[in-house]
Amino acid sequence: MDAIDEKIIAELSRNARISHAELAHRVLLSRNAVRQRIDRLERQGHIRGYTIVRDEDSDTGDFVSALVLVYRQDRMRGGEVLAALKRIPEVVICEVLSGDFDLMVRLEARSLERIRGIWEDIAQMPGVSDTVTAFALSRVINRSRKARSEESEP
Structure with a gap:
């Protein structure tokens, strides 16, 4: 570049x-x-997508958020699960974890029904052995990476 x-x-x-x-x-x-x-x-992967960013003031609370903790059958060869998650637009974060769970997936969707549908899709994916899901009840802190970096500047 x-x-x-x-x-x-x-x-x-x-x-x-x-x-x-x-x-x-x-x-x-x-x-x-x-x-x-x-x-x-x-x-080259420098641009990986285009997205909508909503101002905090315009947020009407019409999104439902959930965390899905995923156990994969084979941690070292679970690439097909990651590839499938990348194709789901409501997956806003997916991180590989150490410890008991293999993946932490954050979902944001317009309805509980959509979250449930995605959860069912994830649970039925080849390579997934189990999931644990938690819904966000309220958002107390919401810091973007950009906002955090601006806060740390002198």
Whole structure:
């Protein structure tokens, strides 16, 4: 990645819907060159997706959150479970754990029914031996990575 790639990523971080023409103007490249760089950044994994970020003020509480702790049948060869979880858009975090559980999966969905459906899908995945699910009742602290890094700056 070079400095122009960094500028492209910074602009897309501010506004993922920016047109290629506007982005090209901002980074002083042609529209086609910007498109090619974005395609390359996606292939290389520097850009892994585009998402919606809602302001805290606009949050109407219409999402249900749950943690699903997953036991895999084979910890060392459980890649198919991880691949399947990556395809579920409501999976917002998936972390490999030490200790009793293998994975911690955080789900956010619009309804309890959707969470239940995802939980059933996870429980039936080949390679999953058991799950434990806990629903979030309320959110007391919600710090984004960006907010945490800004707090630590002098």
